[in-house]
Every structure is written in C-alpha cells, then in structure tokens.
Amino acid sequence: MERYNRQLILPVFGIATQQKLADARVLVVGAGGLGCPVLQYLCAAGVGQLGVIDPDRVSLSNLQRQVLFDELDIGNLKVDVVQKKLSKLNSETDIHSYPENLDMSTVFERVSSYSIIVDCTDNFTTRYLLNDVCHLLQKPLVYAAVFRFEGQLSVFHYGENPSNLRDLFPEIPNPLHVPSCNEAGVIGVLAGIMGNFQANEVLKIITGIGEVMSGQLLTFNSLDYQSELLRFKSKTTAFKPKTKTDILNQLYDYHCKNITHINDLETLKNIFNRKKTMLIDVRNTDELPKIVGFNVMAIPLPELEYHLEKLADSETLVFICQSGIRSLKAIALVQKHYPDKNYYNLKNGIALFTK
C-alpha cells in the first residue's frame, strides 16, 4: 500500500476507501484530450478495472494535448498505447481496450459491463447515444466538453435525483453550428483541466467523499478563471428512453453527419434566405400534394443518382419526401458526392405543407 500512501493518510480516506477504488469498474469513452488525463489519474489512484474505447490511431497533431502519447506512438492505435503505458504506471489496474467506435452495436454491452462511464468523446452523436444508454441502464455518466478556452462539466444519471444531458440541451445540436476541436481549436491545458475535473468526479462517486456535480453544470474559462455553477432541473419533455428499442429508433448518426432536421415552415423560410439554396422533392411524380411557394426541384429518389450534377451549384440542399425517410436516404446518397454542402431534411415530410 506504499503506492497509495499519500491518499491513504488523508483524514477521510483509508484502506476501505482504497478497496472501493480497487473494486471499481470505469469505462472511459475517447482517449483524446479529456480521456488521457482521466485514464492516467484513475490508473494512478488505483481504480481496479479501466476500460478505454477509441477507434483512432495517434497522430502528430494529437500530441499538443493528449499527453499520454509521444512521438514514437504515432500511427499506433490509441487504446494499445494506453494499455502499454498504463500497465507500466500501475500493474494493479486491469486495462481493457476496445479499438472501436461506440455505436448501437456495441454501446449496450460496453456500458453494462462498467459501473461508471466517462464521456471524453468529441462529437454529439456519441455523446447523446452514450447519455441515452446511461439513462436506460442507470449508469453514472461523467460529462465534460471543451470549446476553445472554455469547458463544461456535469455528472448525469447519478444519485436520488438523476439528471440528464437532455435536461440541459434536449436535442442533438446541429454540428454545423458547433465546431469540433478539429475546426475550432482547443488549448491543450484546458482539455487537461477538464479531464482532471472528470477524474475528480469519478473518484468522488467511487469513494463517496465530497459532493458530486449532479444537477449542476460547471463552466470554466481558462483565460480569466471565471467559472459558474448553473443549476438545472429535469426536463419532462425531453427524450428519455424507456426501452432499448426507443434508443435503436433514434436517429443519432444522421443528425450528426451534418444533417439538420426541420419541422417548421419558419425555419425553412430562414434557410431559403441564404443564397444558393435548393429544395429537392424526391417523391415520385404522382405523389400529392405538390409543393407551392418554394423553388423546388423534383427528382424521384430512384433517379437521383443520375441527376447529381443538377445539385452541383447549390450550397445548401433541403430534401423532402412524403414522410422524411426517403429524403434521408437521398441525403446519404448525395453526401457521398458532395460532402461539403449544407444538408437539411424535412423531418415529417410533406406534412409540413399540409398542416
């Protein structure tokens, strides 16, 4: 126990608390700027079972903030490097590495195998999927996210009054308007600070020492050290899955492959205020009602792949069909050819015009 002496001599700590850490099973999703410090500190503190999920390989531009990795690791799978380095840091911790994307096919099994989940991901698709699965399986989710010099932290699905990411932000945001670190930039130290906050929350949950950041959002600005604690309440109107099927029926991926779903005319009109915007009706020519009042091009879905050049000059493409499903397929098809355009889907199809 010499290894843990400095925490064992804390007045509130002790052998029993250290044993809680040894018995803990923590899953870290994402081995990036947030995930690296989370993994390092939890391993050092003596968490017994650590899982890490990440499909990526180490690249040179990671090293500025992902301080577990070094130049010799470039090109290797992050989870392999994590396993190698953490087993040297603390051989008493079992590291379970999953070189994969967390998606519908894996998320339920992974989350159910652990008692605490740490969201260190970098995209809304995974964040919302993870949140909903943790809600369903009642697993505490330690959440942090960064943008430029600012960070956010909270703990969801914990304790007697569990909160939820969707209590804060009910809908998956449009990633077009929320740049990722790859686009917006991030300072390495900030990811380190927020990751350390996450590790701290995990330790509080395991040991029962301190007050877990549940029902509150911590905001932190690394430029002026301004931080706020914002309280929030349960949002009854937000999506809270009751069954696995509820989750399987949600659109996580489409949402975040740069598609925005529209279901009101006002939003549609606003989109049409932009230049080079086109509405494409992918219904068959005999389907009714016809759309009036918008500049619309009718290309039935089966013919769409032969008419892609008609879309070349538009910057923003809005797709519509009868119920909102074929239009999604149309977007998937067109995106392969034109990945950089803005895509909108009329979620409920033609019903928008018949209301």
Add this chain to the structure above:
Amino acid sequence: MTIQIFGNLNDVVNKPFAVTYPVSVGAFKAILLQHFPELRSMSFQIAIDRQMNEDETLLLTENNEIALLPPFSGG
C-alpha cells in the same frame, strides 16, 4: 442586467443591443434573435441567476444575471 455569453455564441452576439425592462424571457429571446438572426439555427439555453430557465413568461429586471449557454462537443 449582466449578460454572460459562452462559447461560439460570442462570435454571433458581438455588439450591444437595447432591452427595455421588465421584459419576459420569451420577449428577450425574440429581441436577441431579431438582432442576431444567426442564433436561430444555433443551439443554446438561457440561464437566469445561475438557474437554467424554461419559463418564457418569467419577467426579467435589471437585477437579473443572464447567461447564454451553447453545448460544446470538443474533447
């Protein structure tokens, strides 16, 4: 009234705008969107005195602290 703006909302809400108090949260939002139309397509929540707020009828006075908060995705 102080208005604290977080994240990428700073890129959009970047100039002073006039509000006459008291004003409901709903009306305040409308004023914001009118001055900064780009906000319409952005995801954000309003916190009042450090409490996330859902009630659009709530009346704001000069003493309230308002925060405009977007979700972050970076990690």
